[in-house]
Amino acid sequence: MEVTIKKAEQMKAKPDENQLGFGTIFTDHMFNMDFSVEKGWYNPRIEPYAPLIMDPSTMVLHYGQGVFEGLKAYRNQKGGIQLFRPRENFKRLNHSNHKLCIPEIDEAFAMDSLKQLISVEQEWVPSAPGTSLYIRPTVIATDPFLGVRASHTYRYFVILCPVGAYYAEGFNPVKIMVTKDHVRAVRGGVGDTKTMGNYAASLYAGEAAHEEGYTQVLWLDGVEQKYIEEVGAMNIFFVIDDELITPALSGSILPGITRDSVLALGRSWGLKVSEKRITIDEVINAHTTGHLKEIFGSGTAAVISPVGELKYGDTVISVGEGKVGPLAHKFFETIQNIQYGVTEGPEGWIEVL
Template sequence: MQLTTTRNKELKAKPDPQKLGFGTLFTDHMFNMDYHPDKGWHNPRIEPYTPFTMDPSTMVLHYGQGVFEGLKAYRTGDGHIQLFRPQANFKRMNYSCHKLCIPAFDEAMALDALKQLVHLEKEWVPNAPGTSLYIRPTIVATDPFLGVRASHTYRFFIILSPVGAYYPEGFNPIKILVTREFVRAVRGGLGDTKTLGNYAASLLAGEMAHKEGYTQVLWLDGVEQKYVEEVGSMNILFVIDGELVTPMLNGSILPGITRDSALALARRWEMPVSERKISIDEVYEAHRAGRLTEIFGSGTAAVISPVGTLKYEDQVITIGDGHAGPVAQKLFDAIMDIQYGKAEDPLGWVEPVV
C-alpha cells in the first residue's frame, strides 16, 4: 500500500509547553485507513485533522466494537524525536482486534505510517521537562447497521496530542480506593484488551472514588473479589520484603507495556520479581507487619505513579512515609531517561523518528 500525505493549509498555533494538560489539544494532521471485505485494509493516508461524519446507525456507536492504544513520542536533549516500544503497542492492538472480531492490520506498515505522521508533526513534540506527544491509534466499526454482529467495514485512525503530566499530583503519591461494590472484568472477557467498554465499566466507581477524594480505583477479581488486579488506568505493583510483586496476567488484566518494562528492568537489576496472585488481605497484612514498603502504578500516561494512601472498606493505610519509595523512583528515572534519550537503551526499546 502506498501512503499518501495531504498537508493542512491552516496550521494551528503551538501551545506553551509549560502549560500543557492531558488530552485536550490535537495536532494539525492525522492518519486514516479503511477496511472493506473486498479490499482488505486500504487507502492509508495522512491528512488534515478533521471531525468524522458518521451515520447515526454506525455500529461502533451502538455495540462498542472498537479498540485503541496509547503511546508517546519524546524529544531528546539534542532535539531528536523517538518512540518507546511502539512495536509492542501495535502487537497488543492486533490482539485486541482478534478479541473484538476486527481484521488484523500490518504492524510494520502501521509503524511506518506512525513515524511519518510524527515526523510531519515534529514541531508539536514539546520540549519542556516531562512533556511528550501522546499518540492514540484507534480502530472502530463503521457499518451503518443495527444488529448484533461484527461489522464488515472499519476505520483505523491515529491522532496526536501534546501533553504534560497525566495526574495533577505529578510524581507525588496518589490516593487509591479499593472497590468491592463494582467489577470491571472477569477472565474470558475483555479485561486484557484495550476496548471501549473496558473503560466505560470503570467510570461509575471512578466517579464515586473522586467524590471521596481518591484519584483512582483499585479493582479486585470479578469472581472471588479478593485478589488484586489493576487500577483503572494502570497496572499495580507492590514491594514486599524487598521483592517486586504484581498480579499475574490471567486474562482479566491488561498486559501493560510499562508494566513489562518495569519488570524487565527490575530483573536486570537482579531484584526479586514475582508475578502471582496477591489478595487484598495479604497487602494489608504485609502492611501491618511492616513488610510492605511501596505501592505504585505503571502505565503509558503516568509512567510510574507512587501510591501514598490505600483505602479498603473502612481501613485506610499510608504507604511508607507517604512519599515516593526508592524502587518507584528508580524505575521512574530509568524508564524516563531511556524515553528521553538521557540513558543507554539496553533492551532495544527506542524507535528513532527524526
C-alpha cells in the same frame, strides 16, 4: 501501500509547552485508513485533523466494537524524536483486534505510517521537561447496521496530542480506593484488551472514588473479589520486604507495556520479581506487620505513579509515610531517562525517527 499526504491549509498556533495538560490539544493532521471485506485495508492517508462523519446507526456507537492504543513520542537531548517500545503497542493492538473480531493491521506498516505522521507533525513534539507527544491509534466498526455481528467495514485512525504530566499533582503519591461493589472484568472476557467498554465500565466506581477524595480505583477479581488485578489506568506493583510483586496476567488484566518494562528492569537489577496472585488481605496484613514497603502503578500516561494511601472498606493505610518510595523513584527515573534518550535502554526499546 503508499501513504498519501494532504497538508492542512491553515496551521494551528502551538501551545505553551509549560502549560500543557493531558488530552485537550490536538495537532494539525491525523492518519486515516479504511477496511472493507472486498479491499482489505486500503487508502492510507495523512490529512488535516477533522471530525469523523458517521451515520447514526454506525455499529461502534451501538455495540462498542472498537479498540485503541496509547504511546508517546519524546524529544531527546539531541533534538531528535524517539518512540518507546512502539512495536509492542501495535502487537497489543492486534491482540485487541483479534478478540473484538476486527481484522488485524500489518504491524510494520502501522509503524511506518506512524513515523510518517510524526514526521509531518514533528514541530508538535514538545521539548520542555516532562512533556511528550501522546499518540492514540484507534480502530472502530463503521457499518451502518443495527444488528449484533462483527462489522464488515472499519476505520483505523491515529491522532496526536502534546501533553504535560498526566497527574496534576505531578510525581507525588496518589490515593487509591479498593472497590468491592463494582467489577471491571472477568477471565474469559475482554479485560486484557484496550477496548472502549472496559473504560466505560470503570467510570461509575471512579466517580465514587473521586467523591471520597481518591484518584483512582483498585479493582479486585470479578469472581472471588479478593485477588488484586489493576488500577483504572495502570497496572499495580507492591514491594513487600525485598520482593517486587505484581498480579499475574490472568486474561482479565491489561498486559501493560510499562508493566513489562518494570519487570524486565527489575530482573536486570537482580531484584526478586514475582508475577502472582495476591489478595487485598495479604497487602493489608503486610502493612500491619511492617513488611509492606511501597505501592506504585505503571502506565504509558503517568509512567510510574507512587501510591501514598490505600482505602479498603473502613481500613485506610498510609504507605511509606506518604512519600515516594526508592524503587518507584528508581523505576521512574530510569524509564524516563530511556524514553528521553538520556541513557540507553535494553536493545529494541527505542525507535528513532
